[in-house]
Amino acid sequence: MASRVLEFDNTIEDPRQRAPLVLGGRDFTAVTDMVCAVAEAPRPPLAWYIAFTISAVLLVVLAAMVLYLVFTGVGVWGLNNPVGWGFDITNFVFWVGIGHAGTLISAILFLFRQKWRTSINRFSEAMTIFAVLCAALFPGIHVGRIWVTYWLAPLPNQMAMWPNFRSPLLWDVFAVGTYFIVSLLFWYIGMLPDLATFRDRAGTRARKIIYGLLALGWCGSSRHWHRFERAYLILAALATPLVLSVHSVVSFDFAVSQLPGWHTTIFPPYFVAGAIFGGFAMVMTLAVPARQLFGLKDLITRRHLENMAKIMLATGSMVGYAYLMEFFVAWYSGNSIEFFAFKSRALGPYAWAYWVMIVCNVVAPQLFWFKRMRTTVWATFAIAMAINIGMWFERFVIIVTSLSSDFLPSSWDIFIPTWVDLLTLAGSFGLFFTLFLLFCRYLPIVAMAEVKTVMPQARGTRHHGFDYNPDEFDEVAPT
Amino acid sequence: MSELTLAAKKRHVTPAAAAGRELYGLLVEFDDVEALKAAARRVREGGYQRWDAHSPFPVHGMDEAMGIRHTRLPWVVFFFGLLGCAAGVLLQWHTNAMDPQQFKFIPTFLQGFDFRISGKPLWSFPANIPVIFEMTVLLAALAAVIGMLAMNGLPRWHHALFGHPRFQRVTTDRFFICVEARDPKFHETRTSELLATLGGSEVERVYWPQRSPPPAWGRITGLIVLCLALFPPLWAYKMNVSLKAQPRIHIIQDMDNQEKYKAQQKNVAFADSRAMRPAIPGTIAREDAWALGTDPHFYEGRVGNAWAASFPPQIEITESLLRRGQRQFNIYCAVCHGLDGSGNGIVAKRAREKTQITSGWVPPTSLHDQTVRDRPVGHLFNTITNGIRTMPPYGDQLSVADRWAIVAYIRALERSQNARLEDVPPEVRSELR
Numbered sequence: 001m002a003s004r005v006l007e008f009d010n011t012i013e014d015p016r017q018r019a020p021l022v023l024g025g026r027d028f029t030a031v032t033d034m035v036c037a038v039a040e041a042p043r044p045p046l047a048w049y050i051a052f053t054i055s056a057v058l059l060v061v062l063a064a065m066v067l068y069l070v071f072t073g074v075g076v077w078g079l080n081n082p083v084g085w086g087f088d089i090t091n092f093v094f095w096v097g098i099g100h101a102g103t104l105i106s107a108i109l110f111l112f113r114q115k116w117r118t119s120i121n122r123f124s125e126a127m128t129i130f131a132v133l134c135a136a137l138f139p140g141i142h143v144g145r146i147w148v149t150y151w152l153a154p155l156p157n158q159m160a161m162w163p164n165f166r167s168p169l170l171w172d173v174f175a176v177g178t179y180f181i182v183s184l185l186f187w188y189i190g191m192l193p194d195l196a197t198f199r200d201r202a203g204t205r206a207r208k209i210i211y212g213l214l215a216l217g218w219c220g221s222s223r224h225w226h227r228f229e230r231a232y233l234i235l236a237a238l239a240t241p242l243v244l245s246v247h248s249v250v251s252f253d254f255a256v257s258q259l260p261g262w263h264t265t266i267f268p269p270y271f272v273a274g275a276i277f278g279g280f281a282m283v284m285t286l287a288v289p290a291r292q293l294f295g296l297k298d299l300i301t302r303r304h305l306e307n308m309a310k311i312m313l314a315t316g317s318m319v320g321y322a323y324l325m326e327f328f329v330a331w332y333s334g335n336s337i338e339f340f341a342f343k344s345r346a347l348g349p350y351a352w353a354y355w356v357m358i359v360c361n362v363v364a365p366q367l368f369w370f371k372r373m374r375t376t377v378w379a380t381f382a383i384a385m386a387i388n389i390g391m392w393f394e395r396f397v398i399i400v401t402s403l404s405s406d407f408l409p410s411s412w413d414i415f416i417p418t419w420v421d422l423l424t425l426a427g428s429f430g431l432f433f434t435l436f437l438l439f440c441r442y443l444p445i446v447a448m449a450e451v452k453t454v455m456p457q458a459r460g461t462r463h464h465g466f467d468y469n470p471d472e473f474d475e476v477a478p479t
Numbered sequence: 480m481s482e483l484t485l486a487a488k489k490r491h492v493t494p495a496a497a498a499g500r501e502l503y504g505l506l507v508e509f510d511d512v513e514a515l516k517a518a519a520r521r522v523r524e525g526g527y528q529r530w531d532a533h534s535p536f537p538v539h540g541m542d543e544a545m546g547i548r549h550t551r552l553p554w555v556v557f558f559f560g561l562l563g564c565a566a567g568v569l570l571q572w573h574t575n576a577m578d579p580q581q582f583k584f585i586p587t588f589l590q591g592f593d594f595r596i597s598g599k600p601l602w603s604f605p606a607n608i609p610v611i612f613e614m615t616v617l618l619a620a621l622a623a624v625i626g627m628l629a630m631n632g633l634p635r636w637h638h639a640l641f642g643h644p645r646f647q648r649v650t651t652d653r654f655f656i657c658v659e660a661r662d663p664k665f666h667e668t669r670t671s672e673l674l675a676t677l678g679g680s681e682v683e684r685v686y687w688p689q690r691s692p693p694p695a696w697g698r699i700t701g702l703i704v705l706c707l708a709l710f711p712p713l714w715a716y717k718m719n720v721s722l723k724a725q726p727r728i729h730i731i732q733d734m735d736n737q738e739k740y741k742a743q744q745k746n747v748a749f750a751d752s753r754a755m756r757p758a759i760p761g762t763i764a765r766e767d768a769w770a771l772g773t774d775p776h777f778y779e780g781r782v783g784n785a786w787a788a789s790f791p792p793q794i795e796i797t798e799s800l801l802r803r804g805q806r807q808f809n810i811y812c813a814v815c816h817g818l819d820g821s822g823n824g825i826v827a828k829r830a831r832e833k834t835q836i837t838s839g840w841v842p843p844t845s846l847h848d849q850t851v852r853d854r855p856v857g858h859l860f861n862t863i864t865n866g867i868r869t870m871p872p873y874g875d876q877l878s879v880a881d882r883w884a885i886v887a888y889i890r891a892l893e894r895s896q897n898a899r900l901e902d903v904p905p906e907v908r909s910e911l912r
Contacts, residue, residue, distance in 0.1 A: 028535060028652035147731050154574055160590040162574035171609040178613040182620040189624055193535070193650065200647040216634035219641070220649045222519075224631045225537040227550045231627035234556050235620060242616045249609050452536040459539065460513040 010303040011375045021116055021454050023298040028452050031299070035194075035446045036201055038294045044441050047293050052437045058430020065424045066141055074144050076420045083403040083415035088142035089253070090395045091425055094278070095135035095432075096176060096250055097271070097391065100243050101279020102128030103183060106190070107239035110232075116307050118450035119299045122194070123290065123439070124283045125187040130435040131282070132180045134428045139172065168252035175249040182242055186235045189228075192218045194444035247275045254398065261341040261402035264329070270322040277315035277361070278391030284308055284384035288377055290440065299446055302375050309374040312387065316365030319394075323362065341402060349414055350401045353393050360390025500686040503639035504530075504659040505671055506646070508680040512538055515654040518677035519544040522656060525673055529662035533640075533655040555626045556619050563618030567611035576601035642688050657685065778879060780857030780864075787857030794883045804888030807881050811873060820846035820892040841869040846889055847896045859886045 010019040022031060038044075069076055079086050102124040109117040140149055152173050154162055163170050195211050196218035202208035218224070248268035255267040284305065291300040330342045345354045364386040367373045374380065405412050439445070452458055509515045512534075519532045523546050532538075532545060541547075577591035585591070593601050628634070640646045640657060649655055656677070658670055674682045693701075729735065740746055740754035749756070775781045777791040790796065809818060817823040822845040830840045844851060851859075863882045864874035877885070894902075903911060 032535075032651045145731075145733075154570060156588040158588050160579060160587065160592050162592055164594060164596075165571045165575045165610055166594075166596070166603075166606045168609075171613075174610045174613040178617040181617060185620055185624045189627070197535070197650040200650045212636060216628065217636045217638060218633070218650075219638055219646075220533040220535060220655075221631075222532040222534065222538065222541045222545055223547055224633075225534070226542055226547050227552055227627045227630050229537050230550050230552050231623045234553060234623045238616050238620050238623070241612075245609070245612055245616075249613075252609070449536040453539075458512060458536060460511070460516075 009375075010301050011306050011371075019303055020456075021119065021301065021303070022451060023301055026298065026455075027457060028455070031451055031455070032197060032201075032448055034296065034299065035444060035448050035451075036197065038296075038440060038445050039198065039442060040201065040203070045293050047289075048437060048441065051433065055430045055433035055437060058427050059434045060430075061423055062427025062430055065420055065427055066137075068420065069141055069424075070146055074142065076418060078416050078418045078421055080413050080415065082406045082411050082413060083400060085142075085399050085403060086415050087396075087417055087421040087425055088138050090392065090399055091428055092135050092138035092142075093250055093271075093395045093399075094392050095131045095138070095428065097247060097275030097395075098279045098282045099128040099131035099135065099179070099183070100247055100272070100275040101283050102126070102131075103179075103186075103239050103243040104276050104279070105283070106186060107236040107243065110236045111240060114307075115454040116304050118447055118454050119296075119301075119304055120283065120287060120308075120446075121450065122187075122190065122447040123286060123436075123445050125183065125190065126439045126443070127279075127283060127286060127436065128183050129180070129187055130432050130439070131279075132176065132183065133435070134432050136176060136180065137428065137431070139169075168249065168256045171249045171252060175246045179242060179246045182235070182239055186239060189231065189235070190447060190450075191444060192216060192228075193220070193449040194447060196220070197448055198444060244272055247272045254402075259402050259406055260335075260338050261345070261398070264326065266322060266326055266329070270319070270326075273315050273318040273322065274391060274394060277312060277319050277365075278387060280308055280312050280315070281384040281387035281391065284312070284380055285388060286436065288381040288384075290445065294440065294445065296446065299451060302377065305377060305380050306371075306374045309368045309380050309383075312365050312384070313368040316361060316368075316387070320362040323358070341405065344405055345397055345401045348401065348405065350397060350404070353397050354401070357390050357393040357397055360386045361394060364390065500689060502660045502667070503685045503687045504657050504661075504665075505667075505674055506640070506643060506655055506657045506683045506685050507674045507677055508645060508683075509654040509656070509678070512654065514678050515656070516540055516544045518656055518679060521673070521677055522658065526664050527658055527662050527670075528664075530656065530658040533646075533649045533657065535650050535652060535654075538654075550630065552623065552626050552630060556623045559622030559626075560615050560619035563615040564611055566618065567614035568607070570614070571607045571610060572602060637688065637690070639685055639687050643683070643685050645683070776857075777883075780860030782857070785857075786855040786861065788855040790856060790883060790887070794880070794887070796887055800884050801888055801891055803881065804884035804886070804891075807877060808885050808888050808892075811877065812885065815843040815870075816846060819896070820889065821896075822846075843870070847893055852893050852897070856886050856890070859889060 008020075008023050010021070010023060012019070024030070026034070077086060077088065079088075102121075105117050105124045106121045106128075109121075140146055143149055152163060152170065165171075192215055195215040199208060199211035199215045202211055248271065251267035251271035254262040255264060257263060287300055287305065287308070291297050327342050330338045333339070345351070364383050367379070367383055372379075373383070400415050404415055507518070509518060515532060515534065515538065519541065522530055523544065532541060534541070573591040575592070575594045578593050579585075579590045582591070595601070640655075645653070646655060656674070656679070658665060658674065660667075664670075671682050742755050744754040745752050746754040774791070776787050777793055780787050782788075794800065808820075812820075813824055815822075815824040815826045817827070822843045824843065827843055830842075860882055862870070863877065863885060864872060866872040873882075900908065900911070
């Protein structure tokens with residue numbers, strides 16, 4: 001109780017000045033110490049070990065399931081005719097969608113000059129990389145003969161055989177591949193100054209060599225910073241249409257087909273909004289334990305969580321609106337088959353999944369209208385978990401219900417996941433969290449250099465409030 | 480302990496040796512951003528060019544203070560973005576919309592192809608946009624990153640300033656200005672005096688690091704590793720070009736080696752050890768009579784070396800034969816030759832309408848041409864069996880007897896278009912008037 005009274009509440013809106021983003025009256029040294037302590041502590045907290053053990057076990061489970069799949073065949077999954085896509089593509093779209101929040105925080109919030117992004121952008125970009133890795137696994141293993149997946153790429157061969165560029169499945173290859181490479185570059189380049197910090201503070205020779213190699217010799221030169229900032233801005237500007245296009249291309253996997261429930265033009269914006277929505281929920285899921293365990297509460301403050309909650313509210317409302325519009329247009333079209341597809345989602349054999357989705361995606365984020373819910377840490381975590389579940393079920397509902405009741409009633413069939421399906425899904429979380437925990441321990445978890453730029457000390461000793469919109473042409477009075 | 484000794488200790492050299500090293504530049508340390516910017520302005524006004532300010536984060540306003548011009552990186556990115564766009568267009572056009580026959584000079588493994596899907600256009604921009612867009616973004620992003628690193632001269636793992644003990648705080652919370660000795664206006668005393676007045680720490684000297692050559696054990700190990708690294712590619716090449724008695728290792732079996740008996744293989748389950756069993760006694764292949772040549776008149780329409788001029792003895796010209804011939808003619812032949820045999824069947828009519836394919840279209844001969852009327856029946860039979868010019872063979876679709884029936888019907892058709900009124904039976908003559 002006493003600590004709550006003393007803790008500075010930066011979620012209070014004061015029109016006279018902007019809320020501080022770094023609490024505790026800290027200076028650059030303190031911020032650096034706080035972030036580096038996560039990686040430099042002789043031993044990570046016990047909770048890290050526990051979480052890592054669980055994730056590693058799940059990772060082994062994933063490897064076992066994938067090997068079993070490859071050696072036995074796709075029949076170990078519950079797929080049938082007509083449900084040719086089940087958990088595999090659901091998981092793929094789920095993980096790709098999660099990745100989009102990281103790029104949004106890094107790139108789009110940067111373009112909008114949202115300074116609060118600096119505390120969360122590093123680990124959310126890392127989340128993007130690991131989520132895209134998990135996503136890329138599924139199209140690879142679901143093809144049946146994964147030893148010939150190189151055919152996805154336009155490789156020269158003696159048969160003049162090339163992939164079909166009209167297929168959205170191939171657009172996926174290019175879109176997700178480009179997204180992975182650009183995200184990786186953006187993340188690594190952004191990390192250079194912080195890797196240099198690790199290098200300069202390294203205690204052992206091994207750490208100095210490794211971080212020194214990774215930091216590429218960064219020395220904080222202003223001339224370098226100039227080009228660095230330009231490159232960062234350009235990457236942000238490139239990543240913004242990229243993130244919008246990637247999930248649109250993923251949605252084309254469905255929208256370009258003829259299946260009722262899939263063949264609708266609402267999919268690209270609907271999927272992108274849903275991706276951002278689900279991705280922020282995962283960022284929240286990671287941020288809340290991370291700030292607690294690693295002692296970063298003064299960097300990832302309740303204001304940051306509140307801002308993320310507001311974005312979740314906005315995108316959740318968009319997703320809810322999209323659900324409503326889909327249903328309305330299906331009815332308004334007068335196409336009884338289209339309308340049936342949507343009615344059967346709500347009332348048919350998968351109604352339980354549909355209503356889980358509605359409660360988690362439409363009802364739960366609406367709680368964020370209340371400031372109390374937005375600023376209570378455990379509440380934001382709980383709602384974020386609900387949204388994670390809801391977003392997985394959204395993809396499940398879209399894919400499986402549409403496929404299970406396709407064109408001819410004589411073709412309809414129910415999809416029931418097998419134990420391999422379920423363990424593969426669980427195992428993918430193992431891959432994700434293993435990589436993320438390793439990242440927390442060995443790489444800079446917060447973008448220290450960027451956080452320093454939003455601290456008041458970075459603008460000089462003249463405290464004329466917080467200049468929220470730095471402009472290159474600001475008048476800088478010589479001292 | 481003097482700075483010199485400290486620096487010497489850091490680099491594991493004796494102070495005396497340190498004193499003999501070449502000066503890299505002079506370094507001043509600052510506590511805060513304002514002091515750094517003011518100092519930077521002063522150094523710039525001093526006319527120095529080879530100098531830099533170092534900070535743990537990009538300082539707002541530093542570009543103006545130092546006089547840093549806008550970088551050309553955005554132009555590089557733009558150029559590579561356009562290149563990526565062109566690459567996306569070319570890739571898709573080459574692999575999906577190119578007629579390989581037009582570009583025969585391209586080697587086989589790089590040949591393009593034209594995807595004909597339901598008559599859709601070979602190149603349709605909306606379908607090709609996603610990949611074009613992704614290629615543009617990819618090349619532009621790669622250019623931004625690689626361009627930025629290259630323009631900054633990174634990676635540069637060895638920097639004179641890294642040897643300086645205090646400089647390690649540049650990535651945490653300290654700010655520095657360093658003027659290089661290579662600057663044209665550098666003068667050890669005057670520059671030092673200017674730096675001392677900037678409001679930072681005392682001026683420090685930074686020396687070029689002495690790069691000692693790698694130790695002997697390092698070089699030998701490196702050489703050994705390099706030699707060992709050559710083994711795999713050389714071995715792979717040898718395996719590729721050499722001949723072996725054993726078959727290659729085949730990991731993905733893919734139903735490539737099937738446990739079934741093929742023709743000419745041995746099978747000890749049978750008394751004669753053959754996998755292939757002889758035909759059951761009394762089996763007659765379809766082509767036997769033709770192959771053995773027992774009845775060329777009936778089976779081939781040939782008598783000796785000439786086409787048969789008369790029907791074979793097995794064929795008796797009756798009304799039922801002609802009706803059969805009419806039925807089969809209307810089914811198989813009338814589509815091109817027309818119901819009356821004059822060559823205006825629906826296929827021929829459509830071909831005439833479709834001007835694109837008249838270049839390869841040979842119209843069906845009218846069966847009433849004198850040429851056809853003069854041909855012996857055996858020739859007609861052979862035409863039906865084996866085809867002629869662009870007419871396909873119908874020998875697989877019609878039995879031998881049916882073909883003779885059609886020939887008989889053709890003769891009847893020809894007669895019908897080249898007859899006089901006297902040839903018509905009297906009772907039917909009135910209908911024609």
